[in-house]
Amino acid sequence: MPGVHRGSQGHRPGPEPLTRRGCLLTYAMSDAEVIVIGGGIAGASAAWRLAPVARVVVLEREDRCGHHSTGRSAASFTENYGTSIIRRLAIGSRDFLTGPPEGFAEHPLLGPRGMITIAREDQADLIAFELDRARRFVPSVTEIPVDEAVTRVPVLRRDYVARAIIEPDSKDIDVNGLHEGFLRGVRRAGGRIVTGAEVLSIARHGADWEVETPMGRFRAPRLVNAAGAWGDVIARLAGVRPQGLMPMRRTAFNIACPQGMDCRTWPLLNDVGGEFYFKVTGGQIMVSPGDATPSSPMDAWPEEMDIAIGADRLERATTLQVRRVLKAWAGLRTFAPDGSPVVGEAPDAAGFFWLVGQGGYGIKTSPALSRIVAAQVLDRPFPGELAALGLSSGDFAPGRAARAANMPLEMT
């Protein structure tokens, strides 16, 4: 059946078509123990954790997983970005990304990069604050002379930069390798990934959730909502109280590396005020204006104005010139009101588990967040290694978002 990928050790047949009514196919009910809605990095990683111990089905609306935010990221691993909860999650994910299980990926998931954060004179206080905050989590972050920053990224304008700090152990992530590793592992463990399966309705039948899609009906006592920007849409379908998720559009575009310069080894260059960043990827320079424009959940696209703002900021800070945009895209970074992910069972709906609000950090934190949600779904204790980093289930509790609506947002 198109769109249904069965695990090589699959233990259940996929849903069989029964009748054709109009253009709508009706399929027999398919039972599972856990339904995961969304095949991006969040859903794939959660399913990977669960599939070895439970019958899991992943329902993805698009014809391929990773079409939305997961396929549009900057592919950066840093422990020095986001709220303190995000930083702890990144630290708690590093070991997995550095040494994934045998057979998970064909190539290393992390590659060398480094990250330099720069400040203008008027941002000097901000970078002092950032350096202090960074060193609490990542002692290897240090201030470097501006001349060194310019040596490492020779296109920087010397008179633009007043101070610079470096996170030497920041990395590039092979997002495709990570995502595919999760999906492949789900199939190997007998889990199913059903694409073209937009969730249209969710109903409660006794202890089970029944989910209707164009690919059939699915039933399970536990449901993981990993629908990214659509997380609250899914909650409403299930009659569950939404979290107040805020999808924010972020734009990126690629330009050519300057002729005669080997830019492959440049670190990611980030402005401390979140005004822009750029990094070299696939032989081109990816630039983002660091925009965060509120959006409805949608297939996001780049606005000309955001590209122009990014180009202007880049040209002020560097000698790079944006003569031709080789490729441009936008994606949604979806935040809960307090800027930290929402992971755990809904207080108002038994068996409905949230895995949303990863903001601009969902790739690098997926190893840790998937462990947390899997522990919850399987009714196991909060993972000890993450507790040792100062995290607890309360940090992610779905009930907290409404309470925290007035907390400061740290979404840069």
Ligand SMILES: Cc1cc2nc3c(=O)[nH]c(=O)nc-3n(C[C@H](O)[C@H](O)[C@H](O)COP(=O)(O)OP(=O)(O)OC[C@H]3O[C@@H](n4cnc5c(N)ncnc54)[C@H](O)[C@@H]3O)c2cc1C
């Ligand atoms: C420009 C940009 C740069 C970023 N850079 C980084 C970075 O450097 N490092 C980092 O860690 N993170 C980064 N992020 C953030 C990261 O990409 C996201 O946090 C992450 O991809 C979120 O994953 P997800 O699986 O929750 O969402 P998604 O990938 O959007 O997946 C959700 C899935 O749910 C599906 N879905 C929705 N509704 C339904 C339905 N009704 N039925 C079935 N399926 C449904 C969607 O089709 C989608 O595939 C960046 C994001 C952007 C936009």
